[in-house]
Amino acid sequence: MTGLFISFEGVDGVGKTTQVNRLHNYALERGLQPLVTREPGGTPVGLAIRELVLHGIAAFPSFAVTGGSDVVEEGDDLGPRTEALLYAADRAQHVSQVIRPALQRGQLVVSDRYVDSSLAYQAGGRELTVDDVRGLSTWATHGLMPRRTYLLDMDPELSHARLRHQLDRLEVEGDDFQRRTRDEFLKLAEAEPERFVVLDANQSPDDIWQRIRRDFDALTAESGISGSSEQDSR
Numbered sequence: 365m366t367g368l369f370i371s372f373e374g375v376d377g378v379g380k381t382t383q384v385n386r387l388h389n390y391a392l393e394r395g396l397q398p399l400v401t402r403e404p405g406g407t408p409v410g411l412a413i414r415e416l417v418l419h420g421i422a423a424f425p426s427f428a429v430t431g432g433s434d435v436v437e438e439g440d441d442l443g444p445r446t447e448a449l450l451y452a453a454d455r456a457q458h459v460s461q462v463i464r465p466a467l468q469r470g471q472l473v474v475s476d477r478y479v480d481s482s483l484a485y486q487a488g489g490r491e492l493t494v495d496d497v498r499g500l501s502t503w504a505t506h507g508l509m510p511r512r513t514y515l516l517d518m519d520p521e522l523s524h525a526r527l528r529h530q531l532d533r534l535e536v537e538g539d540d541f542q543r544r545t546r547d548e549f550l551k552l553a554e555a556e557p558e559r560f561v562v563l564d565a566n567q568s569p570d571d572i573w574q575r576i577r578r579d580f581d582a583l584t585a586e587s588g589i590s591g592s593s594e595q596d597s598r
């Protein structure tokens with residue numbers, strides 16, 4: 365398959381989206397045709413799944429009516445296996461509808477989260493086994509993996525303090541969950557050093573970006589993906 369597939373990973377609040385946007389703009393300046401997407405929620409079906417995984421059944425009040433009032437009981441929340449299957453379902457749709465067709469057209473695809481988030485959150489955080497979660501994602505994606513994964517690493521206690529929105533189901537989990545998630549990301553990076561670039565997310569956004577840009581320039585040269593009008597790098 366042609367094209368170039370890149371993912372960004374990290375615990376919540378590390379500044380992934382800022383770097384995804386910078387890479388998007390840079391790729392546009394270089395005349396590439398980037399397709400920037402995210403998980404969960406990179407397709408219409410995925411958006412419905414996103415509501416369910418991030419907010420539980422409370423996202424669908426009409427299903428949560430019990431005894432004439434809107435009562436959401438604790439037992440109504442998603443079980444860990446259900447949650448893992450929903451993220452895998454989102455990914456299956458995302459790969460078949462968006463990512464694979466774009467790669468087949470030779471495009472650059474940048475995804476804000478991909479398989480490693482499932483391994484870190486559902487296996488590391490929720491304590492399903494890595495093998496089980498990997499098996500699910502491999503099946504869902506027919507084994508499609510990114511060529512490069514930028515992991516923004518930071519102590520989750522610090523990154524969570526930066527969050528400005530109402531917290532979702534994963535973000536309200538306690539410190540232990542967040543720490544296990546971060547540790548799992550680091551383990552994954554250690555196991556695949558040729559795919560991962562680990563970036564210290566305590567650095568300034570500009571410093572992080574310079575590192576990504578240099579790596580991205582080398583990657584595009586090596587992969588042969590090219591733009592119509594190369595411009596001076598920033």
Ligand code: TYD
Pocket residue numbers: 376402403404418451477478479481482483485486532534535
């Ligand atoms: P994200 O879209 O990054 O959150 P936000 O919109 O708040 O920036 O991701 C939503 C949450 O889903 C995040 O807490 C991580 C979690 N997640 C998993 O647990 N497993 C997965 O496979 C993916 C893709 C995300």
